[in-house]
Amino acid sequence: MLIQLEQSISEAAKADIIAYIKNIKYKVTEVTTQRAHYLVGIGKSEFDLRPLGQLPGIHDIHRVSDDYKLVSRKWRVRPTVLDLGDGVRIGEGSLSLVAGPCSIESEEQMEKIMQHLVDNDVRLMRGGVFKPRSSPYSFRGLGMEGLKQFHQMARARGIKIVTEVMQVSQVEEMHDYVDVFQVGARNTQNFNLLDALGGVDKPVLIKRGISGTIEELLSSAEYVFSGGNEKLILCERGIRTFETASRNTLDLNAIPILKEKTHLPVMVDPSHGIGIRDYVAPMALAGVMAGADGILYEAHEKPEEAASDGQQTLNFAESARLIRNLRKVYAVRQELE
Amino acid sequence: MLIQLEQSISEAAKADIIAYIKNIKYKVTEVTTQRAHYLVGIGKSEFDLRPLGQLPGIHDIHRVSDDYKLVSRKWRVRPTVLDLGDGVRIGEGSLSLVAGPCSIESEEQMEKIMQHLVDNDVRLMRGGVFKPRSSPYSFRGLGMEGLKQFHQMARARGIKIVTEVMQVSQVEEMHDYVDVFQVGARNTQNFNLLDALGGVDKPVLIKRGISGTIEELLSSAEYVFSGGNEKLILCERGIRTFETASRNTLDLNAIPILKEKTHLPVMVDPSHGIGIRDYVAPMALAGVMAGADGILYEAHEKPEEAASDGQQTLNFAESARLIRNLRKVYAVRQELE
Amino acid sequence: MLIQLEQSISEAAKADIIAYIKNIKYKVTEVTTQRAHYLVGIGKSEFDLRPLGQLPGIHDIHRVSDDYKLVSRKWRVRPTVLDLGDGVRIGEGSLSLVAGPCSIESEEQMEKIMQHLVDNDVRLMRGGVFKPRSSPYSFRGLGMEGLKQFHQMARARGIKIVTEVMQVSQVEEMHDYVDVFQVGARNTQNFNLLDALGGVDKPVLIKRGISGTIEELLSSAEYVFSGGNEKLILCERGIRTFETASRNTLDLNAIPILKEKTHLPVMVDPSHGIGIRDYVAPMALAGVMAGADGILYEAHEKPEEAASDGQQTLNFAESARLIRNLRKVYAVRQELE
Amino acid sequence: MLIQLEQSISEAAKADIIAYIKNIKYKVTEVTTQRAHYLVGIGKSEFDLRPLGQLPGIHDIHRVSDDYKLVSRKWRVRPTVLDLGDGVRIGEGSLSLVAGPCSIESEEQMEKIMQHLVDNDVRLMRGGVFKPRSSPYSFRGLGMEGLKQFHQMARARGIKIVTEVMQVSQVEEMHDYVDVFQVGARNTQNFNLLDALGGVDKPVLIKRGISGTIEELLSSAEYVFSGGNEKLILCERGIRTFETASRNTLDLNAIPILKEKTHLPVMVDPSHGIGIRDYVAPMALAGVMAGADGILYEAHEKPEEAASDGQQTLNFAESARLIRNLRKVYAVRQELE
Incomplete structure (x- = not known):
């Protein structure tokens, strides 16, 4: 059960509602986010919603039986759109493109990729400064110094930064x-990390686990939301299966399923999803047609010289062509019956 | 190594070529199909192709190191297009739609679905008469009598039949x-079945195994081709993974990979690929954008009453809308850079 | 619902029972095996078993709600033991060892392996004469001629033959x-093959599918049993997963689960289950400890020269040591609390 | 390449060795652990080990081509045995048993389980104080206060504590x-966590990832070792596959493979590995026979009342019986040829 409270609710009124919920043997969790104030009730007994609905201070009340509640579309029917400022929005109504290298490597590299993005009117750039590497002997990123420079250069060009936080x-x-x-x-x-991101007033893009189910991805989003942060984006990036012809198995089934189960925006990462440069473009286009709100992919001036993931990274000519094609395909999707 | 022989080659010339191949310690298999005459050489040693290429009677010769050779695009670069007669073609240059029920159930059911296909200018109908069912107590199809009626009704309407053979x-x-x-x-x-289909002069559509790799699908096609039948279509229909939110995990990665590895047409079955009626359409559209040459899906007048697979079957209104959308999306794909 | 009929039941009494079952809207299937006569009722409605139980001609009646019924242990609590004659039994109370090459290759090869089996008091020999090979260009076995010789040599030595049927x-x-x-x-x-084996009065050993679930293995056994053949053995041989350090992932979890779900004997094939010669022995021993009724593994005089599967095949010294260890471990299992 | 340095090596000698390695274009990482001092060289070129081996200050030098080096058995052939003090050892030569509840719940609960362990001469107790839960609304453990009490009670009884660290x-x-x-x-x-544990002088037990490969588990261990901590234990606990009859698929293949690839002790967690109480015992016994150095399982006075994982937890009678059987089976394993 999910109760959205009036913003102006008194402490006394809230206490009454909580008492009512505990009385029907539900566990209650209070959630305050940047946008609203909720009570999440967890329990199993059947009960009549109506008397509860008549208590003062309640804006809205919904039965949600899934494990995830705040991110469920059963409660919030209208898709969430995130506004990052400067005219950059993510969610229903537009196709967000996020491009950039696997890792930030140098000022020169950033300069070139940012120019490429500006030339193609792409407003979001990806790029890692802390890299999770399965071998302790591999390149682990430029760290905070790299991020500060990344930030400064991006600001100057009106570009927004998407980058991985590891702890x-x-x-x-x-x-x-x-x-x-x-x-x-x-x-x-990493539930501690999700908890910590619940306390932040910036959007969080959560990638699906390497072998994570769709339910688990939604539960991870619920962690951040119930921690107080509603600004969430989900991203399908391929799962681990027995198939070895591709790096991962991009599960585009997840797109329509997620779009129905949650009100959050859903992106696709075709670079990790297939892991082979020549096939990134068709999978990105397929992702749009499956219903994605955005595409996140790897691009680099010289993929063959990239510090990591070069084999799945587009060069600028490929990237520019993909951007044009993605926009055409998205326009057609908008016109389908 | 793959050698395409001249159609007019003499027995003596062929014997010379075979002797040459055996002499370099390769195993040689002779393949005669509806269209041509080949020698497939299997071996490991390095050798010089040129003297072999100068023997009389050789039309063409290629090194192909994959396990599959005759279906490889390394040898035959131009995509194979199958002509089923009456203007029905499958392969590059058109989008083939194949719709129909999981199982043929009755004359009335066939009448209705065929009318639906004719109304929407769909020329290929799917429908099972022998059904593989995991429980021995389930409906197993109408059998040969059903097929004969199916055939007669389809002929009268210019519709081509795609149906499963089990043994x-x-x-x-x-x-x-x-x-x-x-x-x-x-x-x-089922290698015996593949062998038997090698001896037939009709197209064979091979679905990917439930947990089959892309390589294994190509090897299965190689079985039929090396048995003498070049008329092949491959079909991605979802693989088994840990994810339980969908019936199978539709592996659209397989489409661009197959299109590069083989000259054969590649179709997508979104009905089995996701297994949930509401999501069949987006996955079909995504399949086209990934590069599929055709879409095979389940449609029925009243899915809720279908003898099998009702939960993933479209009704006629949904099917008609999907057909229109598929054609729009395919038209756009043709125009992409 | 499963009804075991009296052997002496009259047609009239049987008709009464069938009428009763149809009357409660259950579908009824009549099954006659080598051993007994059953009616399998499939339906969903709740009903009272007692009046049915009082009809004449019924030996026993059980509710079994699983998809598989005849192979369920809910109905037949005592484990099935198969008697192959000449003192060879498979099932509870003994540990069956089945050893031999992947493929029968020659008289000399069979001679040697049979001597090895006789020396170690192993009564069952495995060996393929029709080999399913994913490439059409690989060795496909000696066929019927090989089998006849295999049979003749085995008979002379009191050895029983386990070999694969493909169609x-x-x-x-x-x-x-x-x-x-x-x-x-x-x-x-391959349901047609299972059907055909239902008509045979010889034991059938069914291997788990490469990506088959435990439920599916039980349903496959149900096919054969409902076709009339109760003489069944199940075999875990590893499933396909993302792990590539082993050929398959031997799912020993399946052993205690199968032993509880079905009354049929359960074997383990560690050779295919791990696919690496050095590790076959520990996995065989682990299989016994998990509760297996038998171990089926590959042995060859010179594994490095075997026509197939050499990398997972034991030589005679390794095989003899394994046999001794298996018997010690089985003896301890019998003594555990 | 892995170089173990003399403990007494001079800075100058070390600098010479590093210069030599850099000169052959290898990247070099210096590792100082509780036990020794190493240089790890990563590179691809072929070179002659001998002149390097003659530099002063080198104790030992090995080519190790795997991604993991310090944990490889190619370098350290003798199995690592960890001494936890008070006569508690983990590794080759003994079977370590680790039992206890999923979560620490109360003083009374700990009292009872510790008495059970003392009665059965089990010296290691598991029990979570921080619980990773996929839903944010589930019980997350007693935290540091619980741990302190756990510690105090365990010390008083000579019991060692194994508990999860999450960040x-x-x-x-x-x-x-x-x-x-x-x-x-x-x-x-979680590479940051692994790094942090590299700086600690206490043993670390690393569980295999839910969909982690054997290689990845070894790389995770390499992280901790290269961070300075040699005291490591690996634990197989089941992987995620398509099979739903068990919670996870316990991959016992991993045991002999890990035992050959690494010198570290390897344990099995049958509770998570199969997830069904009745089958924990056979899988634990199978784990020992596959070669495990220890078994870690869940036990609770009243599993049906446990705060988490009750469905896979043994009661004390079951646990005591399992302990006796494990010791019998381990004794037999020691006597096998």
């Missing part, structure tokens, strides 16, 4: 320099 | 009543 | 020369 | 109260 202690440190915090596929169930 | 003994029995033999996902590695 | 037409052909028909992992859902 | 900030906080830090299956690739 709780980085949340505060990175806060002023990012526009969207990204939670990587290895951290989708 | 060797059915190949001959069904032969005169089908236009395309379908090999189901549980039979993709 | 319906082989069932009759092979019948007189095999002791146990094996259904391979690619044919677990 | 970097907890490492220091928990340090004085744990005997073995456990890294859970959702944190196997």
Whole structure:
């Protein structure tokens, strides 16, 4: 059960509602986000919603039986649209493109990719400064110094930054320099990190776990939302299966399923989803047709020289062509019956 | 190594070529199909192709190191297009739609679905007469009598039939009543059945195995081709993974990968691929954008009353809308850069 | 619902029972096996078993709600033990060992492996004469001639033969020369083959599908049983997962689960289950400890020269050591609390 | 390449060795652990080891081509045995049993389980104080207060504590109260946490990721080792597959594979590995036979009342019986050829 409270509710009225819920043997969690104030009730007994609905201070009340409640579309039917400022929006009504290298490597590299984005009117740039690497001996990113420079250069060009946060202690440190915090596929169930991001007033893009189910992705989003942050984006990036012809198996089934289950925007990452440069473009286009609100992909001036993920990274000519095609395909999607 | 022989080659010239190949320690298999005459050489040693290429009677010669050779695009660069007669073609240059019920149930049911297809200018109908069912107590299809009626009704309306063959003994029995033999996902590695279909002069549509790799699908096609039948279609229909929110995980990555690896047409079955009626349409559209040459899906007048697979079957209104949308999306794909 | 009829039941009494079952809207299937006569009722409505139980001619009646009924342990609590004659039994109370090469290759090869089995008091030999190979260009086995020789040599030494049948037409052909028909992992859902084996009075060993669930394995067994053949053995042989360090992932969880769900004997094939020669022995021993009734593994005089599967095949010294260890471990299992 | 340095090496000698390695274009990482001092060289070129081996200050030098080096058995052939003090050892030569509840719930609960362990001469107790839960509304553990009480009670009874650490900030906080830090299956690739544990002088038990490969588990161990902590234990706990009859698929294949690839001790967690109480015992026994150095399982006075994981938790009678059987089976394993 999900109760949205009036913003002006008195403490006494809230106490009455909580008492009522506890009385029907439900556990109650209070959630205050940037946008609203909720009570989440968890329990199993059947009960009559109507008397509860008549208590003062309640704006809205919904039965939601799934494990995730605040991110459910059963409650909030209208899709969430995030406004990042400067005219950059993510969600229903537009197609968001997020491009950039796997890792930030140097000022020169950033200069070139930003020019490419500006030339193609792309407003969101991805790029890692802390890299999760399965071998301890691999390149682990430029760290905070890199991020600060990334931030400064992006600001100057009206570009918003999407970058991965790997641990709780980085949340505060990175806060002023990012526009969207990204939670990587290895951290989708790092619940402490999700909790910490619940306390932040910046959007969070959560990637699906390498072997995470759709339900688990929604539960991870619920963590951040119930921690107080409504500004969430979900991202399908391929799951691990027995197939070895591709790096991961991009599960585009997840797009229509997520779009029905949640009001949050849903993106697709075709670069990790297939892992092979020549096939990134068709999978990005397929992602749009499956209903995605945005595409996040890897681009680099010289993919063959990239510090990581070069084999799945587009060069600028490929990227520019993809951008044009994505916009055509998105326009057609808008016109379908 | 793959050698295409001249159609007019003499037995003596062929014997010389075979002797040459055996001499470099390659195993040689002779393949005669409806269209041409090949020698497939399997071996590991390095050798010089040129002297071999100068022997008389050789039309063309290619190194192909994959396990599949005759279906490889390394050898035949131009995509294969199948002509089913009456203006029905499958392959590059058009989008083939194949619709119909999971199972043929009655004359009345067929009448209605065929009228729906004719109304929407769809020329290929799917429908099972022998149904593989995991429980021995489930409906197993109408059998040969059903197929004969299916055939007669389809002929009268200019519709081509795609239907599943389950065992060797059915190949001959069904032969005169089908236009395309379908090999189901549980039979993709039924090698005896594939061998038998190699001897047939009708197209064969091979579905990917429930947990079959892309390589295995290509090897299954190689079986039929090396048995003498070049008329092949591959079909992605979802694989088994840990995700339970969908019936299968539709692996659209397979489309661009297959289109590069083989010259054969590639279709997508979104009905089995996601298994949920409301999401069949977006996955079909995504399949087209990923590069599919055709879409095969389940439609029925009243899905809720279908003998099987009702939960993933479209009704006629949904089907008609999907057909219109598929054609719009395919038209846009043709215009992309 | 499962009804075991009296052997002496009259047609009239049987008709009464069938009428009663149809009257409560259950579908009824009559099953006659080598051992008994059953009615399987499938339906959903709740009903009172007692009046049915009082009809004449009923030996026993059980509610079984699973999809598989005849192979369920909910109905037949005592484990099935198969008697192959000459003192060879499979099932509870003994540990069956089945060893031999992947493929029968020559008289000399069979001679050697049979001597090895006799020396170690192993009474069951495995060996393929029809080999399912994913490439059409690989060795496909010696066929019926090989089987006849295999049979003759085995008979002379008191050895029983377990060998794979790949298609319906082989069932009759092979019948007189095999002791146990094996259904391979690619044919677990070849329902026509399962049907045909239902008509045979010889044991059938069914391997779990490459990506088959435990439920599906039980349903495959139900096919054969409902076709009239109660003599069944199930075999875990590893499933396909994302892990590539082993050929398959041997799912020993399946052993205690199957032993509780079904009364049929359950074997383990560690050779395919891990696919690496050095690790076959520990996995065989683990299989016994998990509760297996038998171990089926590959052995060859010179594994490195075997026509197939050499990388997972034990030589005779390794095999002899494994046999001794298996017997020690089985003896301890018998003594556990 | 892995170089173990003499403990007494001079800075100058070390600088010479590093210069030599850089000269052959290898990247070099210096690792100092509780036990020794290493240089790890990463590169691709072929070179002659001998002149390097003659430089002063080198104790030992090995080519190791795997991604993991310090944990590889190619370098350290003798199995690592961890000494936890008070006669508690983990590794080759003994079977370690670790039992206890999923979560620490109360003093009374701990009292009872500790008495059970003392009665059965089990020296290691598991029990979570911080619980990773996929829903934000579930019980998340007693936290540090619970851990302190757990520690005090365990000390008084000579019991060692194995408990999960979930984030970097907890490492220091928990340090004085744990005997073995456990890294859970959702944190196997939380590289910041692994780094932090590299700086600790207490053993770390790393569980395999929910969909982690064997290689990834070894790389995670390499992280901790290269951070300075050699005291490591690996634990197989089941992977995620398509099979739904069990909670996870316990991959016992991993045991012999890990035992050959690494010198570290390897444990099995049958509770999570199968997830069904009745089958925990056979899987634990199978784990021992596959070669495990220890078994970690869940036990509780009243599993049906446990705060979490009750469905896979043994009661004390079941646990005592399992302990006796595990010791019998381990004794037999020691005697096998």
